[in-house]
Amino acid sequence: xPTARRHRLPPSVRRxxxxxxxLLVLEYLVLPQIAGARKALHLLGSVNPLGLTLGAALExxxxxxxxxxxxxxxxxxxxxxxxxxxxxxxSTLAISHTxxxxxxxxxxxxxxxxxxxxxxxxxxxxxLATQSxxxxxxxxxxxxxxxxxxxxxxxxxxxxxxxxxxxxxxxGAFAxxxxLLxxxxxxxxxILATVARKLPLxxxxxxxxxxxxxxxxxxxxxxxxxxxxRCVLWAAxxxxxxxxxxxxxxxxxxxxxxxxxxLVAYGLANVLAVIPVTxxxxxxxxxxxxxxxxxxxxxxxxxxxxxxxxxLVNFWLPIPVGALSYLSxxxxxxxxxxxxxxxxxxxxDASAGPSTGREPSE
Numbered sequence: 001x002p003t004a005r006r007h008r009l010p011p012s013v014r015r016x017x018x019x020x021x022x023l024l025v026l027e028y029l030v031l032p033q034i035a036g037a038r039k040a041l042h043l044l045g046s047v048n049p050l051g052l053t054l055g056a057a058l059e060x061x062x063x064x065x066x067x068x069x070x071x072x073x074x075x076x077x078x079x080x081x082x083x084x085x086x087x088x089x090x091s092t093l094a095i096s097h098t099x100x101x102x103x104x105x106x107x108x109x110x111x112x113x114x115x116x117x118x119x120x121x122x123x124x125x126x127x128l129a130t131q132s133x134x135x136x137x138x139x140x141x142x143x144x145x146x147x148x149x150x151x152x153x154x155x156x157x158x159x160x161x162x163x164x165x166x167x168x169x170x171x172g173a174f175a176x177x178x179x180l181l182x183x184x185x186x187x188x189x190x191i192l193a194t195v196a197r198k199l200p201l202x203x204x205x206x207x208x209x210x211x212x213x214x215x216x217x218x219x220x221x222x223x224x225x226x227x228x229x230r231c232v233l234w235a236a237x238x239x240x241x242x243x244x245x246x247x248x249x250x251x252x253x254x255x256x257x258x259x260x261x262x263l264v265a266y267g268l269a270n271v272l273a274v275i276p277v278t279x280x281x282x283x284x285x286x287x288x289x290x291x292x293x294x295x296x297x298x299x300x301x302x303x304x305x306x307x308x309x310x311x312l313v314n315f316w317l318p319i320p321v322g323a324l325s326y327l328s329x330x331x332x333x334x335x336x337x338x339x340x341x342x343x344x345x346x347x348x349d350a351s352a353g354p355s356t357g358r359e360p361s362e
Contacts, residue, residue, distance in 0.1 A: 272288055
């Protein structure tokens with residue numbers, strides 16, 4: 001009698017799963033031991049549940065703000081619904097949180113999902129690149145402003161210089177890219193088209209068209225000051241809500257951090273997290289953030305549990321939620337969701353009764 005065939009996961013998927021489980025154990029079992037088990041248990045018994053709920057809600061708000069940043073960078077006629085953009089962003093987060101250097105893979109998935117939602121390829125590439133680099137620039141501005149406030153009171157730390165160098169390199173790369181696309185569009189298009197002619201399955205004309213369209217979008221963004229302000233605003237809201245979530249989680253364990261000090265530690269951790277050693281800086285963020293909070297006056301046990309609680313919703317929760325979001329995008333197209341919402345609205349209108357066709361009296 002034939003035996004049932006067992007379905008096994010591919011080796012690469014199993015390795016990623018094992019690595020994530022190991023990192024999860026290290027982060028939530030080893031680090032609290034470093035902080036002191038007795039102190040950590042005492043803090044867990046006195047935690048404020050309302051604060052934890054508020055911290056999670058602020059993190060959700062940060063994700064919504066990031067989705068608004070994505071939509072604001074897309075052409076008006078091509079923008080998917082807010083719900084779709086939010087699911088696309090969550091799907092890319094799930095990838096970037098599971099692979100070292102996963103931002104590149106997440107960007108590729110985001111591009112694929114945006115184009116399948118009706119966004120042209122050049123517009124999707126422009127939105128993703130501008131969103132990533134622009135958001136990082138806003139983070140550096142927040143960090144530098146926090147440093148200007150805190151250095152006179154706490155002194156200078158060599159780690160600040162590392163963050164300043166990383167920020168300067170990012171600014172230089174962004175400025176060079178903008179200059180290349182706005183002043184050297186023809187040269188960039190010709191160079192990339194020449195390279196594309198030597199590659200199989202790549203049309204040089206399509207590459208040149210994409211470069212020119214991205215250049216047009218960059219010039220349009222720089223000329224549209226209200227749009228530029230909205231993009232900067234949504235990027236700043238995203239970072240500030242994320243930092244506020246960290247502050248609330250820390251306060252839930254009994255210590256209200258100085259805002260400038262928390263922003264310095266938070267900014268340093270996230271700037272250094274761009275180094276593609278672990279997925280989205282896992283371990284590196286905690287290694288910088290926990291001592292940073294301690295240096296600005298937090299007890300080590302409070303800092304450890306506050307950071308680990310925040311990372312639970314900031315890093316770990318988007319993985320399963322992003323996987324479900326990806327499945328929903330694949331299994332339930334956007335037009336199906338729109339039809340469901342439209343039918344729901346029609347039922348609500350019908351239950352409200354027929355209209356009299358008259359204006360309300362004054």
